[in-house]
Amino acid sequence: MEDLLLVNGIIIDPDNSKRKNGVIGIQKGKFVDPSQIETDSAEIVDLKGAFVAPGFIDIHVHVFENSTFLGVKADDVGISQGVTTIVDAGSSGVDYYNTFKEDVIYKSETEVLAFLNISRKGLVEGTHELHNPEDLMSIYEAKQAFSRNPSLVGIKVRLSRSVVGNQGVLPLLHARKVADQINVPLMVHIGNPPPYLPEVFPILKKGDIVTHAFHGKPHGILEENELIPEAKDALDRGVLFDIGHGSASFSYSILEQFKKRYPYTFTTSTDIHSQNINDSVGSLMVTMTKLLQLGYTLQDIVKSVTILPKRALQLKDQGSFAIGTTADVSIFRIIQQESDLKDAEGKTKKTSKLMKPEITIRNGIIVWKSNQ
Numbered sequence: 001m002e003d004l005l006l007v008n009g010i011i012i013d014p015d016n017s018k019r020k021n022g023v024i025g026i027q028k029g030k031f032v033d034p035s036q037i038e039t040d041s042a043e044i045v046d047l048k049g050a051f052v053a054p055g056f057i058d059i060h061v062h063v064f065e066n067s068t069f070l071g072v073k074a075d076d077v078g079i080s081q082g083v084t085t086i087v088d089a090g091s092s093g094v095d096y097y098n099t100f101k102e103d104v105i106y107k108s109e110t111e112v113l114a115f116l117n118i119s120r121k122g123l124v125e126g127t128h129e130l131h132n133p134e135d136l137m138s139i140y141e142a143k144q145a146f147s148r149n150p151s152l153v154g155i156k157v158r159l160s161r162s163v164v165g166n167q168g169v170l171p172l173l174h175a176r177k178v179a180d181q182i183n184v185p186l187m188v189h190i191g192n193p194p195p196y197l198p199e200v201f202p203i204l205k206k207g208d209i210v211t212h213a214f215h216g217k218p219h220g221i222l223e224e225n226e227l228i229p230e231a232k233d234a235l236d237r238g239v240l241f242d243i244g245h246g247s248a249s250f251s252y253s254i255l256e257q258f259k260k261r262y263p264y265t266f267t268t269s270t271d272i273h274s275q276n277i278n279d280s281v282g283s284l285m286v287t288m289t290k291l292l293q294l295g296y297t298l299q300d301i302v303k304s305v306t307i308l309p310k311r312a313l314q315l316k317d318q319g320s321f322a323i324g325t326t327a328d329v330s331i332f333r334i335i336q337q338e339s340d341l342k343d344a345e346g347k348t349k350k351t352s353k354l355m356k357p358e359i360t361i362r363n364g365i366i367v368w369k370s371n372q
């Protein structure tokens with residue numbers, strides 16, 4: 001493995017917004033002080049003015065490719081899109097996790113982590129996975145799974161009417177007990193009720209994640225342009241919001257109203273799957289471009305896919321340029337290109353700029369390069 005020196009890039013360091021110029025040094029798969037590297041023996045990568053950031057993390061994807069209808073190939077939404085870590089959000093439950101490891105985690109160059117569905121079946125046998133309480137994973141099963149699998153980062157609960165049937169918040173109450181026993185966060189998907197958010201939010205604790213937070217369906221987080229009290233209380237006690245764009249779960253107008261009034265940060269994720277990869281979602285960088293268009297700064301957007309998911313999932317080795325951590329790097333450009341970018345409500349914004357991946361480095365190795 002060759003040492004790398006990344007030169008002539010514009011650095012976006014989520015830990016230090018003032019750092020812009022300089023060299024990134026990589027040795028034996030880790031970030032090092034560049035002065036430690038012998039220039040003669042290193043590969044010098046001239047970035048020619050491209051942006052360089054710690055490897056991007058997408059905390060909501062569906063990549064259980066051959067076992068679920070929604071699954072796409074991990075590397076298609078990972079390294080070839082400038083994303084070095086992806087987190088599958090509940091495609092697998094405990095019954096299928098060995099298959100998920102063998103078919104996806106072991107076969108991908110992208111780092112694949114996962115939220116384990118609170119339903120034993122996950123999405124393998126369909127998308128009504130919480131209709132039958134007998135399918136809920138037990139505390140014992142969860143303990144076994146989490147102690148054997150360092151790739152597991154939390155528990156996923158999808159709380160839409162179509163998913164829970166007549167169970168209401170019961171699956172969430174059960175997931176709460178399980179998550180507390182093993183001390184991991186819950187990722188809760190919100191959508192069409194019931195259950196309604198005033199019942200859901202009080203059950204969430206600091207560190208839990210609400211995905212699809214900015215969906216445009218009725219009974220969402222805002223009422224008359226203000227957060228409903230239960231959502232405001234949740235944010236104040238440290239519950240985290242996540243975009244989870246998806247086919248039906250991201251509204252420009254909801255995020256614009258939220259941005260005007262509230263300073264809370266959120267993670268940016270795609271909920272990318274077979275039904276939206278070629279449609280409104282496209283990729284993580286397309287989703288990030290939409291936030292640029294709404295007026296978020298590039299520094300804040302990069303934070304939302306690096307340091308914020310790192311903290312949310314308590315990842316030690318990803319999401320920063322800290323010396324000694326794994327050298328995952330996302331190199332990208334913002335090109336001039338007229339595009340019509342759609343949210344999940346079918347609303348279009350015209351943009352003249354587009355984020356485009358250029359080089360992806362994983363574990364200190366260049367694993368993908370754009371051919372343009």
Ligand SMILES: [Zn+2]
Pocket residue numbers: 060061062089246271
């Ligand atoms: Zn999803």
